[in-house]
Amino acid sequence: MASPIDNNVSSAKAVLLGALASGVNGPTWSMIKITFLTLGVCLAAMLALAFSSSDFIMIIHVLLLVVISGILLVLLNRFLAETGLVSIEQQMEEMGIATKDQIELSKKS
Template sequence: MADAQSVREEVSSAKAVLLGALAPGVNGPTWNTLKSAFLLLGLSLSLMLALAISSSDSSLVLHVGFLVLITATLFLLLSWFLAQTGLVTIENQMRDLDLVPNAGSETNKKRT
């Protein structure tokens, strides 16, 4: 238990996001990064939609509106999927990638 606590303290948020990209599952820092990326994407697309409406170009309004719809749908589906599956801990992802030394393997190395 103490090993898991020390692993949690030494992992930076950037390393946690990298682990979230490489290991199975999604951890908390990776999900927070994705939410902020979707927020910034939504803000920029909203600004583009406002500019398209002010230019009175109907094809541009339709195009950007469709992009906003795709972004919102993707975010809602991703949120729903993560609500169904749940988040994984950073420690589990590190174990999946064999980044945490096992206590049993260290004793086996000392015997040989």
């Protein structure tokens, strides 16, 4: 059920709107998940290197980073589950980028 405004907005512009406007839109949430995925890959590589060096302090430090990032991801998921996603057209209307005529026209279609 994507509106014509949603189809005309590029992913980069949608992520920028998600960063500047209140709420989280779909492309911004996808980018956050991709960022956490790459963070997980990097932390897994760091953990493997820490285990190979047998440095106990480094292992604890990297495990602490893994726990912190895991808690952050869980908290973001819970927050988004309670607030929900915002459509791109709502964010554009809030910022004054899209006119009310464009929004009403997209709702009629």
